[in-house]
Amino acid sequence: MSTHTEFTQTEVPDPGANDVYATSVADEQASEGAHVFNAAGGDWNDLVDEATSLGEERIVVNMGPQHPSTHGVLRLILEIDGETVTEARAGIGYLHTGIEKNMEYRTWVQGVTFCTRMDYLTPMFQEAAYCLAIEKLLGITDDIPERANVIRVLMMEMTRISSHLICLGTGGMEMGATTVMTVAFRERERLLRVIEMVTGLRMNNAYIRPGGVAQDLPPGCIDALREMVPEVRRGLGELEALLNENPILKGRTVDVGVLNLAGCMALGITGPVLRSTGLPHDLRKLDPYCGYETYDFEVKTRTSQDAYGRLRIRIDEMYESLKIIEQATDRLQASEGEHASVMVADKKIAWPAQLALGSDGLGNSLDHIREIMGTSMESLIHHFKLVTEGFRVPAGQAYVGIESPKGELGCHVVSDGGTRPYRAHFRDPSFNNLQAVAAMCEGSQIADVIVAVASIDPVMGGVDR
């Protein structure tokens, strides 16, 4: 471990008036000749003795990447003076898996399986953003069946609640409140059970597909939803009773991790952090997609600009999501049994087979297998071509931004007219929002760093991709 972070700079910025980070140059000059303590292989006591003899309290500490409270493999480089953080920087990249590069070597449909693994707590949102972008490229945005859109909204809102619950649960656990964690995970399980019932998987679902969704709701799903919503609402009440007026929690979160509206705008922060400054910015209202304009819900804001406000916003948003889930359930029940399709009508794009649960697991429905194997050679060829070759997407580019639980999730896809994405780029909200760590933490206590980072709710799978 080196206490002096080094940057290999290719282009030394001109320290003129245009340099927005002029202080960093000043810091370099100030730290010239400063002592660098090397902790590698040495005795920690020697280091302490050496630091004590200098009469200096200022040291640089790496918090992470293996620290349990840094949300996975986030590395925080903190310069501390006693208990006070004087400088904070975030180091990322420890979970970089090259998903975007990999997607360039698979068909458009296979890309869903990759991007769902980016932010693993919000799989539905990456799938939705990616599929909406492909649909924009194909020009079939208006051809998506109504039922598919309602199912998408339903799945996204369930995922939003489960993501917020993780944020609260792990955030609480990091502050020492393990009961918050157990309650949150218990409630999340109710949602995951329904998600598993619909998609077959708890996470990494690959359920939303270009043109619609992978399959219709299974029998009994509406009942499960009707049963789940009041239970989750009760659980949220329990969380609220535990958190809202808890003096310890308020002592830890009120006026911690403060970032005002100007700071949010400068750093491009979106999501609950931005809404905690009082700006009701929500892409579901501002730039609706999947028919969000037809649902009745509110954008929750607070004006405290701190970690406590963000926590309350997340709780309030979960109630709003439950409202949307109820409305979506009503609509799905109304259109049930009408053989309403959940896939676009264009057979050159739509996935040929609906999945069905057989005695040996999930697979192509028996009706479909009977057709392609027994009656229609053309169906077989069509199925084979579409699954192995995929569909071609006209050349061009598209960008779609949607409101993920963490902020604006953007997807920029470029096609060269082939069967695979020429480039797929995801603008992950956590990646952008982590830039606020320095602004939120500098000048505060070390313990507040944990709370401030938890209030951003970063997921490194999405940050590093």
Place this chain on the structure above:
Amino acid sequence: MSDGDKNAKGDVVADTTTDQSSGLTSHEVELAQDRTPAEPEVVGVRHGMFGATAGADTTGYGGLVRPILVAGASERPYGGYFDEIADNLERGLVGGTASYAEAVDRVVVDRGEMTIHVRREHLVAVARVLRDDASLRFEIVTGVSGVHYPNRSGEELHAVYHFLSITHGGRRIRVEVSCPDDDRHIPSIVSVYPANDWHERETWDMFGIEFDGHPALTRILMPDDWPGHPQRKDYPLGGIPVEYKGATVPPPDQRRSYN
């Protein structure tokens, strides 16, 4: 996207059925037909059906040659709020370092999205007007996405910025800047949009575009001593062949596949 959609919706046809005689999809046929305002631009040629180009053609599809067409420069009116944005940008640039005609190479309206191609030396001036002009007021830039087109000589590397205006009800525009591969420099807009800091570092890391004026342009996702820039098309995907029941499956980038 509200108004812009209506304009371009009709331009895009979902049907990707291949026209047997020319090998063009119907969308490409439509683009190829002489139609205003967007004259299509040929950006490349596609040969055969499969990605593998080494060795003799054993597939029988080698004779299939298709141009890759993308929407070209649009003529006014662009439709929707796009004309207003262009007007305001033109007015906002007056008195600055560059006029609209100097800064903007062309405007492309495609699929309900407006792309302003800006010459790289004037990017910062354009970004400043986009942020500061009250009639434009794009508060948020949602990062920069690099794209590598090895076959477009003189503009191999593209940096694509997406702007969002909350003040004006969720208007979005795209600004695209290109640079040649042997002079990979694009000015940084971090001085205007501090949010772009990490995004530019990522694009440098993945594509090797140097953003001049960035305060600390270092790698962000790859290790500091990593050679090469992984998202470039000349950088291999990597991977090892996998043996399964005696047969060997090559890594994804070496398999014969449709392209």
